[in-house]
């Protein structure tokens with residue numbers, strides 16, 4: 001590859017072009033990465049300076065070349081039934097709920113896969129819909145799939161896939177809806193016809209709400225990870241406007257909407273999280289509840305404490321905090337039995353607080369009583385569906401139990417709720433290497449390094465098993481190197 005300097009001015013021109021066309025924003029720290037990508041593409045195009053390549057990209061003939069560049073910048077990784085829990089939720093809960101409501105209004109089921117890449121995601125939706133149609137009265141179904149990469153859209157329309165793409169397709173679907181020739185899997189025409197593919201840039205302004213409205217369900221997974229938070233906020237708001245009341249948004253597991261939107265409700269469905277546009281009457285109630293809560297907050301200084309598990313007077317809350325602090329000390333001193341004895345009186349069903357239950361679950365884990373640890377974590381989660389600590393501990397228990405797949409699912413839930421959870425990402429990195437998903441492993445280790453460098457205070461030393469942030473960064477870097485070598 002030719003060695004060329006990318007001047008600041010050139011960097012800004014490319015950066016702005018890419019941001020405008022695809023919403024992907026290169027921070028100044030990524031200048032070198034962009035330069036490498038550009039040089040690689042220039043070599044393939046036989047060009048020897050950045051100005052010529054910029055001209056090519058800006059010309060009408062440059063759209064195809066832009067797709068190639070995009071494929072270098074983003075990881076267009078996708079596969080059928082990616083994140084199975086979400087598709088289970090779609091099949092068993094979300095579609096039935098929408099169909100039930102639709103049958104009252106008698107209209108259609110409309111699903112949009114935004115950022116569909118080479119089609120695996122919208123075709124998975126089509127497979128689920130097609131399989132469910134037998135014996136069920138379906139309204140008319142529309143599945144729209146959009147992307148900014150024309151190359152990806154062309155591949156999607158062909159509907160021909162390699163083994164990697166279909167690795168998670170259940171056998172009955174594979175036999176029924178694909179035919180295999182040599183090492184390629186050809187998707188059945190009946191499924192291909194269910195999906196309409198179209199070019200659409202999610203960061204287009206002004207957003208064409210009129211054409212893009214009335215969706216029951218929107219999938220937008222692993223797309224906004226490349227956007228700036230400001231662009232993501234706009235995109236999420238647009239989705240909100242595009243959905244019908246009671247509609248759902250599926251996001252990728254590292255794309256929590258927590259800090260990006262307060263319009264959606266987070267709901268747990270069939271073991272995964274989805275975002276719901278509440279119907280108007282419920283929204284009114286939610287708003288009223290929020291206002292009441294805020295009013296309450298002004299009056300009670302202790303209102304920041306979680307009260308959902310046990311509604312306790314402040315005196316009791318302080319007592320529990322002291323007991324928990326002492327129990328933690330005992331646990332750290334290697335005395336789990338004594339810690340358990342101390343907590344025992346506070347474990348009664350009606351008043352047990354989240355922190356007491358978490359500590360008791362940690363004690364079970366410490367004593368190797370994994371079944372009870374799992375049960376207790378599940379109790380915490382059923383009372384506090386957004387408990388990051390509950391999911392994290394459950395994941396750690398499964399990892400200790402060597403139930404890798406379950407541990408992966410739970411760590412992913414932690415990231416839904418708290419994408420900057422470095423330790424969950426580190427664990428995911430290890431688990432992915434264990435199960436042979438090496439690209440995912442590298443990505444998670446790299447995420448840990450980035451997070452700990454950008455926001456070192458997100459680190460919780462107590463849960464880190466002896467790792468300091470610096471040691472964790474070094475460990476991740478050396479694991480990435482090892483994985484690179486093993487490929």
Ligand SMILES: C[S@@+](CC[C@H](N)C(=O)[O-])C[C@H]1O[C@@H](n2cnc3c(N)ncnc32)[C@H](O)[C@@H]1O
Pocket residue numbers: 021022023024070074075076077078079082114115116117118121146147148149152200201202203220221222223252
């Ligand atoms: C990693 S793939 C995700 C595919 C699929 N949603 C999944 O989760 O398996 C990301 C896709 O987002 C598309 N993309 C990136 N920026 C976009 C934009 N501004 N508008 C629409 N699609 C975009 C990319 O072209 C790529 O195909």
